[in-house]
Amino acid sequence: xxxxxxxxxxxxxxxxxxxxxxxxxxxxxxxxxxxxxxxxxxxxxxxxxxxxxxxxxxxxxxxxxxxxxxxxxxxxxxxxxxxxxxxxxxxxxxxxxxxxxxxxxxxxxxxxxxxxxxxxxxxxxxxxxxxxxxxxxxxxxxxxxxxxxxxxxxxxxxxxxxxxxxxxxxxxxxxxxxxxxxxxxxxxxxxxxxxxxxxxxxxxxxxxxxxxxxxxxxxxxxxxxxxxxxxxxxxxxxxxxxxxxxxxxxxxxxxxxxxxxxxxxxxxxxxxxxxxxxxxxxxxxxxxxxxxxxxxxxxxxxxxxxxxxxxxxxxxxxxxxxxxxxxxxxxxxxxxxxxxxxxxxxxxxxxxxxxxxxxxxxxxxxxxxxxxxxxxxxxxxxxxxxxxxxxxxxxxxxxxxxxxxxxxxxxxxxxxxxxxxxxxxxxxxxxxxxxxxxxxxxxxxxx
Amino acid sequence: xxxxxxxxxxxxxxxxxxxxxxxxxxxxxxxxxxxxxxxxxxxxxxxxxxxxxxxxxxxxxxxxxxxxxxxxxxxxxxxxxxxxxxxxxxxxxxxxxxxxxxxxxxxxxxxxxxxxxxxxxxxxxxxxxxxxxxxxxxxxxxxxxxxxxxxxxxxxxxxxxxxxxxxxxxxxxxxxxxxxxxxxxxxxxxxxxxxxxxxxxxxxxxxxxxxxxxxxxxxxxxxxxxxxxxxxxxxxxxxxxxxxxxxxxxxxxxxxxxxxxxxxxxxxxxxxxxxxxxxxxxxxxxxxxxxxxxxxxxxxxxxxxxxxxxxxxxx
Numbered sequence: 001x002x003x004x005x006x007x008x009x010x011x012x013x014x015x016x017x018x019x020x021x022x023x024x025x026x027x028x029x030x031x032x033x034x035x036x037x038x039x040x041x042x043x044x045x046x047x048x049x050x051x052x053x054x055x056x057x058x059x060x061x062x063x064x065x066x067x068x069x070x071x072x073x074x075x076x077x078x079x080x081x082x083x084x085x086x087x088x089x090x091x092x093x094x095x096x097x098x099x100x101x102x103x104x105x106x107x108x109x110x111x112x113x114x115x116x117x118x119x120x121x122x123x124x125x126x127x128x129x130x131x132x133x134x135x136x137x138x139x140x141x142x143x144x145x146x147x148x149x150x151x152x153x154x155x156x157x158x159x160x161x162x163x164x165x166x167x168x169x170x171x172x173x174x175x176x177x178x179x180x181x182x183x184x185x186x187x188x189x190x191x192x193x194x195x196x197x198x199x200x201x202x203x204x205x206x207x208x209x210x211x212x213x214x215x216x217x218x219x220x221x222x223x224x225x226x227x228x229x230x231x232x233x234x235x236x237x238x239x240x241x242x243x244x245x246x247x248x249x250x251x252x253x254x255x256x257x258x259x260x261x262x263x264x265x266x267x268x269x270x271x272x273x274x275x276x277x278x279x280x281x282x283x284x285x286x287x288x289x290x291x292x293x294x295x296x297x298x299x300x301x302x303x304x305x306x307x308x309x310x311x312x313x314x315x316x317x318x319x320x321x322x323x324x325x326x327x328x329x330x331x332x333x334x335x336x337x338x339x340x341x342x343x344x345x346x347x348x349x350x351x352x353x354x355x356x357x358x359x360x361x362x363x364x365x366x367x368x369x370x371x372x373x374x375x376x377x378x379x380x381x382x383x384x385x386x387x388x389x390x391x392x393x394x395x396x397x398x399x400x401x402x403x404x405x406x407x408x409x410x411x412x413x414x415x416x417x418x419x420x421x422x423x424x425x426x427x428x429x430x431x432x433x434x435x436x437x438x439x440x441x442x443x444x445x446x447x
Numbered sequence: 448x449x450x451x452x453x454x455x456x457x458x459x460x461x462x463x464x465x466x467x468x469x470x471x472x473x474x475x476x477x478x479x480x481x482x483x484x485x486x487x488x489x490x491x492x493x494x495x496x497x498x499x500x501x502x503x504x505x506x507x508x509x510x511x512x513x514x515x516x517x518x519x520x521x522x523x524x525x526x527x528x529x530x531x532x533x534x535x536x537x538x539x540x541x542x543x544x545x546x547x548x549x550x551x552x553x554x555x556x557x558x559x560x561x562x563x564x565x566x567x568x569x570x571x572x573x574x575x576x577x578x579x580x581x582x583x584x585x586x587x588x589x590x591x592x593x594x595x596x597x598x599x600x601x602x603x604x605x606x607x608x609x610x611x612x613x614x615x616x617x618x619x620x621x622x623x624x625x626x627x628x629x630x631x632x633x634x635x636x637x638x639x640x641x642x643x644x645x646x647x648x649x650x651x652x653x654x655x656x657x658x659x660x661x662x663x664x665x666x667x668x669x670x671x672x673x674x675x676x677x678x679x680x681x682x683x684x685x686x687x688x689x690x691x692x693x694x695x696x697x698x699x700x701x702x703x704x705x706x707x708x709x710x711x712x713x714x715x716x717x718x719x720x721x722x723x724x725x726x727x728x729x730x731x732x733x734x735x736x737x738x739x740x741x742x743x744x745x746x747x748x749x750x751x752x753x754x755x756x757x758x759x760x761x762x
Contacts, residue, residue: 083724090511090726111726115511214618214707270618272597397726404720408532411708440526441519443509443726 042075043338044345048103049085051078053294054359061355065348072341082402089329093117098329100342104152106143106323107393107400110238113146114397114446119328119339121150126343131350139390140323140364147447152325153346155353156361157387159308159321160221163278163286163296164198166303171202172284181382185310188255195264198284207264208285209278211271212417216410217402218271221320222287223413227252228391229314234409234430235438238446239396242434246427251313253416253423260417267418278304290360290383306360306379308386319386322393322401323364362387397446398437409433500732508729510722516729523733532709533734536717537741543699543713544692546628551688552681554632555639560669562640563647573644580637588701591630592617595702620710623703627711631698635691639684646680647673686749693742714738 050058055078062074077099079085086108092098094117104112112118121131121144131153133141140154164182169175174194176183185191195207211218227234230252231245259265269277278286279299286292286304296304311317326346328339349356350365354373357380363369364387375381393399399406412429415421421429470478504523507516527533562572579587594601595616606613616626650673658668696715699705705712705720712720718738722731 083720087510087723091723094511094513111511115509115726117511216708270597270615404725407706407709414708436530436532441507441522441727441730443507443511443728 042073043341044072044074044101045099046074046076046101046345047079047085047089047099048076049079049081050103051081054291054356057355057359061349061352064352064355065345068348069344072344074345083404086402090115090117093329093331096331096333098331100328100331100334100338101345102327102329103155104325104327105401106140106152106154106325108403109144109152109325109327110146110395110399110446111397111444112327113149113151115444117330118151119330121153121328123339124328124343124346125340126153126346129343129347131343131347135366137362137364137366137369137387137390139321139388139392140325143323143390143392144325152327153350154364155324155326155349156356156364157321157323157390158290158361159319159383159386159390160225160287161290161306161319161383161386162309163288163292163304163306165204165278165281165284166305168198168202168204168281168284169305172197173201174198180305182307187310188258188312191310191312192258192264195259195285199264202284204284205282206266206277206284208259208287209266209269209274209283210287211269211274212266212414213268213270213273215271216407216414218288218410219413219417220406220410221289223252223256223410223416224391224393225309225318225320226255226312228318228320229312229316233394235394235396235399235434239394239398239442240438242431242438244427244431244434248313249427249430250423253421253426255313256417257419257423261419278302290362290380293360293379294358304379306383308383308389317385317389318391319383319389321386321390323390324361325364395446396437397442397444398440405437408436500735503729503732504736505733506729507727508732510726510728519729523730524737526730527734527737533714533717533737535709536712536714537738539711540693540695540713540715542624543627543695543711544689546624547631547692548685548688550628550632551636551639551692552684555636555643555684556674556677556681558636559640559643559647560673563644564665573641576640577637579634582634584634584697585701587630587634588698591626592702595626617703618707620707623707623711627698627702630702631695634698639688642680642684642687643677646677650676682753686746689749690742690746693745 046062048058058076062076066072066074079088086104089098089102089104090112094115098117109118121127133150136144136154137157140157141150144150144152144154164174166175169182172194174182174197182194185194197207198204199207210222227248230248232243234244235241236243260267266273266277274283274286274288275292275295277283279296279302281302287309290306293306296302308317308319326349328342328346334342350363350368353363353365353368354371354377357363357368357374357377360380362380362384363374368374369384369387393401393403393406396405398404409430412421412426412433415429416423416426469475503515505518505520507519507523508514509516558576562569562576565572595603597603597613597615597617600616602616603613614622614625616622654672654676655668658672663671694715695713696719699711699713700716700719703711705716714734715738718731718734721727721734
């Protein structure tokens with residue numbers, strides 16, 4: 001009997017020791033875990049979704065802040081791009097453990113703002129640091145404003161742009177007199193003729209290429225750009241009403257198919273396929289986002305340039321674009337001093353956004369956009385106008401970068417590019433896609 | 448190991464212990480105490496969330512705001528059952544089950560029989576076949592993603608080297624299914640293999656001895672003794688496999704993200720996409736409930752069938 005007692009006492013003692021040891025060893029994370037707060041491991045906790053070249057540039061910008069503010073610590077966490085990031089940002093903020101500063105795409109802002117997850121920028125003290133409307137690209141600032149309140153500080157504009165192979169363009173007679181741009185192209189006939197010249201006169205395998213297969217986002221950007229020349233957003237009233245212009249859809253798809261059906265452009269091509277064809281000089285044009293510039297710079301012997309798309313169907317050029325922006329997620333526990341540090345961090349990132357522009361993006365912060373550090377960057381300086389012509393995703397709770405909406409609607413556009421949907425039948429197909437979202441019950445009511 | 452026990456015939460009801468044989472009170476108390484941790488965790492993390500899920504499915508709950516949101520009655524359910532993408536996703540889970548269950552059961556049986564007949568190194572083969580099962584899905588998915596990558600991956604190169612057309616493992620629907628099926632096969636068949644190995648060890652050796660004396664060849668022994676005696680294990684493996692395959696999520700999510708164009712998205716990813724990515728928690732809960740009912744119906748039907756069969760053979 002005494003043996004059993006001794007064993008029990010021994011176990012109890014051991015258990016107690018293990019427990020107290022565990023508590024003492026990791027008191028702060030454990031305590032913060034139990035109270036459900038974000039552990040204060042640094043003065044600024046910054047969440048972003050950048051990897052690769054953008055990720056490296058962001059680290060340089062964080063380091064610049066650290067150097068200028070030696071007493072202030074910054075902890076940057078990189079989460080998976082797209083949905084995984086937004087899911088975590090929203091859930092962390094809703095459950096009261098947000099980071100101090102986060103990155104968002106402006107196309108994703110409407111829902112975050114409507115759910116009350118973000119601190120209005122004027123309440124962060126950023127305006128006293130000079131972060132004011134007059135110093136930003138107007139289109140980006142407008143998109144950062146939801147229902148009259150500014151919720152995000154735009155960092156850049158990243159449009160869908162036109163890449164061209166300089167050697168092929170020269171052979172096709174498409175270079176302007178100065179040799180650093182294309183001859184002016186006005187409307188679809190000019191554009192079609194230019195693509196044809198790349199193939200027929202310059203002898204490229206394809207006049208133009210773009211990533212189509214399994215890439216609904218690119219398809220959506222392409223469609224959205226062309227369609228926006230003719231009509232307004234495809235959904236209105238905060239995404240509750242379909243506002244599709246059937247004739248504009250038909251015209252857009254006819255135009256897209258006039259490029260793919262004639263063999264000027266492949267109907268099916270993966271992202272790596274488009275990359276390979278353009279890199280090896282087998283394609284005259286590439287339709288893609290400017291963020292691909294760094295990877296094409298690495299290709300030896302490829303001379304390329306990047307310009308905004310000309311006006312295609314409408315009278316004015318349209319640039320489909322999105323913006324990265326900085327937000328301060330709402331937290332009841334953040335002290336005023338901490339919020340102030342967050343605002344200083346944001347301001348510092350803006351001041352160093354010439355580094356950010358290396359990734360191809362157009363700085364939204366006008367002091368940088370007009371600085372020599374940026375204007376020396378080519379081809380970035382060629383398409384600054386695109387930031388001013390920027391057309392973003394329609395305002396709704398379901399739209400935005402990497403959203404389900406883009407993959408569903410983009411999937412239908414891929415079908416049209418491949419020629420499996422006729423221009424006439426497209427509006428009905430798109431309407432049934434959009435209906436899924438307009439009739440779904442929104443998670444939050446939006447004005 | 449409980450699975451091995453369950454393949455044995457259950458004791459007949461008539462032998463149920465008379466009241467006099469009931470264990471003493473202290474032992475019963477000990478039993479209750481020993482099962483308490485399990486029961487607490489089971490209630491807290493399984494029954495509790497399930498009930499919360501049932502409640503959520505009647506509300507327009509969102510994951511970006513605290514609280515339940517507005518009561519919407521059966522509206523979520525109406526939307527789920529009329530959403531073609533939900534049924535597409537359900538069908539994809541079924542397709543995955545149809546693709547993976549037969550090879551996972553047959554291959555495990557064949558390999559278990561072969562491994563049991565090894566004279567040397569039996570332990571090595573058993574470990575080798577089971578080992579992939581303990582690797583986490585994220586690791587397996589990463590490795591296979593490298594092997595499937597177009598242009599530079601091992602498999603496209605291998606196909607190219609022998610002059611076969613290279614399937615687009617990641618970019619096409621049929622390629623995607625092939626990729627996921629092959630990966631799942633390599634990764635999970637070890638579990639069924641272990642179940643079969645255990646059952647094979649339960650077959651009494653004297654049966655084989657008698658068969659050998661009667662002049663049965665090894666193949667005849669396998670066909671007429673091993674396989675029939677493993678019947679109960681097969682039906683168990685089959686139902687476990689069907690349920691596991693219907694629950695598929697991680698391989699497809701990690702390898703293909705449900706693509707291309709959501710053509711391989713399983714129903715659990717649909718629930719994840721709507722419930723978390725689109726922040727529609729209540730709707731996701733309703734989709735979960737519909738899926739839960741289907742899974743329960745499948746298992747109930749299976750057990751019903753088994754029972755009827757077992758009943759008819761007993762008579």
